[in-house]
Amino acid sequence: AALWAFRAAVPALGGATRAALRRGLLQLVQNVCLLRDPDEERRFYPRILVERTQSFGALDERTQQALSNLYRSYFFERQDDLWAANARRTIPALMGATRMLVCGEDLGMLPTCCPPTLRSLGLLGLRIQRMPVGEGEFGEPADYPYLSVCSPSCHDTTPTRAWWEEDHARAGRLWRDCLGREGEPPRRATPEVVRAVVEQHMRSPSMWAVFPLQDLYALSARHAGGVPASAETINDPTNPKHYWRLRFHVALEELLADEGWLAELRGLVRDGGRQHGERA
Numbered sequence: 120a121a122l123w124a125f126r127a128a129v130p131a132l133g134g135a136t137r138a139a140l141r142r143g144l145l146q147l148v149q150n151v152c153l154l155r156d157p158d159e160e161r162r163f164y165p166r167i168l169v170e171r172t173q174s175f176g177a178l179d180e181r182t183q184q185a186l187s188n189l190y191r192s193y194f195f196e197r198q199d200d201l202w203a204a205n206a207r208r209t210i211p212a213l214m215g216a217t218r219m220l221v222c223g224e225d226l227g228m229l230p231t232c233c234p235p236t237l238r239s240l241g242l243l244g245l246r247i248q249r250m251p252v253g254e255g256e257f258g259e260p261a262d263y264p265y266l267s268v269c270s271p272s273c274h275d276t277t278p279t280r281a282w283w284e285e286d287h288a289r290a291g292r293l294w295r296d297c298l299g300r301e302g303e304p305p306r307r308a309t310p311e312v313v314r315a316v317v318e319q320h321m322r323s324p325s326m327w328a329v330f331p332l333q334d335l336y337a338l339s340a341r342h343a344g345g346v347p348a349s350a351e352t353i354n355d356p357t358n359p360k361h362y363w364r365l366r367f368h369v370a371l372e373e374l375l376a377d378e379g380w381l382a383e384l385r386g387l388v389r390d391g392g393r394q395h396g397e398r399a
Contacts, residue, residue, distance in 0.1 A: 150174050152186060165190040167228070195230055203232040210240050222268050222327075226250050238266065243326060247273055248297070248316075249282065256289070257297050260323035269325035271316050271334055274353045274363075278333035279316055281348040283308035308348065313337040314387075321391025328393065332367065339380045342369050 129137065152174050156162035169175055169190050175183060214221045222243040225233055227250075237244055244252070246269040251258040263269050271279050283290045284307060294304035298315050305312055313334060320328045333351040336342040346368045355361040374380065388394055 152178075165193050167194075194228060199230050199232040202230045203236050206232075206236045207240070210242065214240070214242070226252065241266065243268055245273075246270070246323075246325060247276065248293075248320075249276060257293055259297065260319045260325070263323045263325045265324050265326055267325040268327040268329055269320050269323045270329050270331070271320055272331055274331070275356050278331055278337070278348070278351045279313055280308040280333065280337045280343060281351050283312060284348050308337065310338050310340050310343070313343075314383075318387055318391065321387050321393060323391075328391070335384065336367075336369055336374065336380070338383055339377065342374070342377070342380065345369060 129140070132140065150173050151166060152169050152172060153163035154166050156164065165186065166172075170183075170187060175186065178186065210221075220243065222245060223237055225237060225244040226247065229252075234244070244264070244267045246252065246258050246260070246263045246267050248258045248260065248269075248271050258269075260269055272282065276282065277285065283304075287304070287306065290308075291304050294300045294312075298319065300315075317330065317334060317338065320330070331353075351365070353365045354363055
């Protein structure tokens with residue numbers, strides 16, 4: 120009876136209230152530690168990020184430890200041989216089907232077999248400074264391996280300028296810990312700030328340094344000043360309804376006609392040792 124009364128009351132609620140109620144119910148549904156196998160009802164699997172759920176937090180310490188051990192074993196140990204064998208079978212076929220240089224997006228949750236398997240296949244990895252591989256808050260471009268593609272940001276992150284201005288505390292840590300500067304960082308990602316980040320990546324040992332265009336035209340106050348930093352993001356992975364609709368406010372013809380901007384880019388490439396023929 121209570122359920123029927125609840126369902127009958129929902130249509131009378133305002134739009135914002137219904138949306139909040141829907142979000143709450145979805146959070147309740149997904150607040151589980153184990154997922155049931157669709158084919159065998161007595162078999163369960165740990166969900167991703169199980170330790171962040173409220174259900175996990177409500178368990179006693181002994182059960183939490185047991186579940187954490189199961190989680191690590193399932194995602195990072197138990198299936199390593201299977202992942203490695205599949206990679207050695209399928210990746211060479213993919214690499215052999217194209218003349219393109221194949222790169223792997225080896226970020227996020229990785230089985231322990233991933234780095235050595237990629238290296239054995241000669242596959243380049245991806246290094247995004249704000250999504251570090253291993254420990255630490257930020258990646259250190261000077262320590263990146265040669266077989267990698269490095270970039271300060273990508274389509275699934277905010278560009279450097281937008282990130283800098285939305286998270287001042289974290290930007291301050293990058294300013295001091297990675298860029299080696301002292302004191303408080305500028306509130307705005309000035310061309311000088313962006314230049315320091317780009318220069319650091321240009322000097323990286325990575326085979327390729329690839330930059331979103333937003334991180335390059337931000338070297339110019341004139342080009343970056345035409346749009347708010349928050350409007351430069353390509354994708355928001357946290358928003359399932361977001362769609363890619365970014366349109367650059369600067370025409371390519373205008374960028375190509377800006378000799379000062381082009382000269383600065385050429386200087387960064389040259390000083391980073393990335394000019395053709397300068398790297399072995």
